[in-house]
Amino acid sequence: MSATITGTRLPRKSPGTLVLGLxxxxxxxxxxxxxxxTLFFTFFFPFVMLAxxxxxxxxxxxxxxxxxxxxxxxxxxxxxxxxLAAGMLLSGVQNLAVDIxxxxxxxxLKRLGGTPLSPLSYFLGKIGQVFVTAIxxxxxxxxxxxxxxxxxxxxxxxxxxxxxxxxxxxxITSAFLGIALSAVPRSGKSATAVVIPVVLVLQFISGxxxxxxxxxxxxxxxxxxxxxxxxxxxxxxxxxxxxxxxAEQTGSWELVWVALALGxxxxxxxxLSRVTFRWIRRDA
Amino acid sequence: MTSIPPVVQVRDLQKSxxxxxxxxxxxxxxxxxxxxxxxxxxxxxxxxxxxxxxxYRDRTGGDVSVLGVDxxxxxxxxxxxxxxxxxxxxxxxxxxxxxxxxxxxxxxSHPRDVDEVIDAAGLREKAKTRISKLSGGQRRRxxxxxxxxxxxxxxxxxxxxTGFDPEARHQFWDLIRSLKTEGTTILLTTHYLDExxxxxxxxxxxxxxxxxxxxxxxxxxxADARIPLVRWRERNGMLREERTSHPARVVAELVARLxxxxxxxxxxxxxxxxxxxxxxxxxxxxxxARNEMTASADAEQNVRMVRA
Numbered sequence: 001m002s003a004t005i006t007g008t009r010l011p012r013k014s015p016g017t018l019v020l021g022l023x024x025x026x027x028x029x030x031x032x033x034x035x036x037x038t039l040f041f042t043f044f045f046p047f048v049m050l051a052x053x054x055x056x057x058x059x060x061x062x063x064x065x066x067x068x069x070x071x072x073x074x075x076x077x078x079x080x081x082x083x084l085a086a087g088m089l090l091s092g093v094q095n096l097a098v099d100i101x102x103x104x105x106x107x108x109l110k111r112l113g114g115t116p117l118s119p120l121s122y123f124l125g126k127i128g129q130v131f132v133t134a135i136x137x138x139x140x141x142x143x144x145x146x147x148x149x150x151x152x153x154x155x156x157x158x159x160x161x162x163x164x165x166x167x168x169x170x171x172i173t174s175a176f177l178g179i180a181l182s183a184v185p186r187s188g189k190s191a192t193a194v195v196i197p198v199v200l201v202l203q204f205i206s207g208x209x210x211x212x213x214x215x216x217x218x219x220x221x222x223x224x225x226x227x228x229x230x231x232x233x234x235x236x237x238x239x240x241x242x243x244x245x246x247a248e249q250t251g252s253w254e255l256v257w258v259a260l261a262l263g264x265x266x267x268x269x270x271x272l273s274r275v276t277f278r279w280i281r282r283d284a
Numbered sequence: 285m286t287s288i289p290p291v292v293q294v295r296d297l298q299k300s301x302x303x304x305x306x307x308x309x310x311x312x313x314x315x316x317x318x319x320x321x322x323x324x325x326x327x328x329x330x331x332x333x334x335x336x337x338x339x340y341r342d343r344t345g346g347d348v349s350v351l352g353v354d355x356x357x358x359x360x361x362x363x364x365x366x367x368x369x370x371x372x373x374x375x376x377x378x379x380x381x382x383x384x385x386x387x388x389x390x391x392x393s394h395p396r397d398v399d400e401v402i403d404a405a406g407l408r409e410k411a412k413t414r415i416s417k418l419s420g421g422q423r424r425r426x427x428x429x430x431x432x433x434x435x436x437x438x439x440x441x442x443x444x445x446t447g448f449d450p451e452a453r454h455q456f457w458d459l460i461r462s463l464k465t466e467g468t469t470i471l472l473t474t475h476y477l478d479e480x481x482x483x484x485x486x487x488x489x490x491x492x493x494x495x496x497x498x499x500x501x502x503x504x505x506x507a508d509a510r511i512p513l514v515r516w517r518e519r520n521g522m523l524r525e526e527r528t529s530h531p532a533r534v535v536a537e538l539v540a541r542l543x544x545x546x547x548x549x550x551x552x553x554x555x556x557x558x559x560x561x562x563x564x565x566x567x568x569x570x571x572x573a574r575n576e577m578t579a580s581a582d583a584e585q586n587v588r589m590v591r592a
Binding site for chain 2: 020023031034102103106107111113114115117118280
């Protein structure tokens with residue numbers, strides 16, 4: 001260490017919340033891609049599952065075809081919307097809940113709490129990171145679907161408009177729910193044990209791993225309480241032929257309900273995040 | 285005293301966790317540009333006190349003002365004027381030293397130059413290394429660097445040199461001295477009493493949640509605690525010592541008594557801050573233990589009286 005510290009004091013306005021939020025997004029995204037565990041369990045997991053399902057069930061022929069096996073869609077095409085929905089949930093809920101619970105217990109939040117970083121900038125950073133990584137993930141999934149699994153993607157602009165709003169809505173909702181859920185684990189170590197079962201059960205009952213339309217009614221009803229079912233349904237409406245809508249609970253894609261359910265969960269997540277978030281457990 | 289208000293003002297600070305009183309009526313103040321060392325054994329209430337000043341904890345009672353603001357109501361502008369080096373933490377650290385400092389520098393309106401801080405913290409060779417790959421002492425330097433990057437008016441250093449090798453500790457002292465020259469006010473806690481003596485202008489010793497002494501580094505503990513000790517070995521092998529404010533005279537008399545022979549193992553010891561500290565803390569523990577015994581004896585007495 002050399003002993004001196006110099007430098008002139010330049011008058012400058014304090015950096016704005018938005019500017020710091022953007023700086024946090026870059027920092028958080030870099031952090032995300034340097035954490036191998038997170039990367040595997042939240043970024044690449046949908047790819048792994050898609051590969052497994054395609055490999056395991058393709059021999060059984062197309063899904064939703066006629067009795068003679070003609071028509072319908074390939075296994076890969078059928079699972080693609082579910083994997084997109086799972087990616088949104090993992091990038092938001094699982095990633096943030098585990099990440100923030102860890103930051104709470106390893107001192108990261110305490111350090112940030114002692115700086116002039118506003119919690120709002122911190123949230124912007126987290127949500128922005130989820131957004132950036134979820135877009136990369138979805139884009140990569142679509143590329144794999146199109147060019148590796150040779151799945152035909154929709155060409156109608158309306159379908160892509162639906163995709164855009166379901167995706168944006170779903171990712172933001174997931175991010176808030178992740179922040180809210182991070183308050184539950186008592187330590188960073190227990191975070192994965194608390195968060196992963198929740199996320200896993202949701203994926204099973206919401207039509208990600210199992211064909212939603214083949215699940216018993218009570219399970220479909222239970223899943224309808226949670227947002228993942230609606231994300232998956234919205235994605236099915238984009239990527240599956242319209243003939244598949246008949247198999248849904250009400251015989252249609254119910255996009256209005258998708259919007260409503262995601263909207264309600266977004267508000268719930270926002271409020272819970274706002275109420276439960278602390279830089280440190282004051283008076284622990 | 286001048287009319288400049290103190291940077292830190294603590295009056296009758298109280299903090300309880302349930303029925304445990306961690307801090308019981310601590311008062312002190314730190315003036316601008318001063319380095320104040322808060323010393324005391326583990327669990328004495330140092331960290332609780334410092335975390336109340338940093339705004340991390342609520343207090344149960346008393347008045348606190350830090351840079352003219354009650355830490356309970358400290359906003360972001362207030363935090364921008366503080367530098368906080370917490371006790372060691374275990375962050376994942378998968379960004380490099382430069383990335384981390386550059387990012388944190390962005391939080392402040394007039395941060396120090398990142399490269400300058402990296403040099404000052406002795407991290408030049410590690411600048412492009414991820415923090416997770418650093419040794420404990422190097423990570424601690426990063427903590428210190430992050431604490432000063434925002435050019436704070438008041439710097440909190442909570443056991444800053446844990447894990448430093450002796451050379452790094454001396455370099456750290458130089459860094460802190462240069463901050464002092466700049467006029468930074470510093471609140472330091474440390475278990476290294478030589479560090480407190482090197483850096484501190486004044487010290488407060490806290491034990492059992494109470495301030496048991498406060499004063500300038502040279503005067504704390506009172507004049508009596510600083511009387512030098514002369515120690516030597518007699519010809520029969522017995523170790524002797526004498527506490528005296530005239531050590532030279534004692535040594536001269538000793539030499540005369542030995543007919544000019546050199547006394548074996550002769551030492552003149554001026555009590556260091558560490559010696560003064562230990563005698564104060566031990567004295568306090570003894571008093572506390574005595575009070576407890578008296579209290580329980582009283583209680584027993586009362587029980588007997590009730591029975592009778």
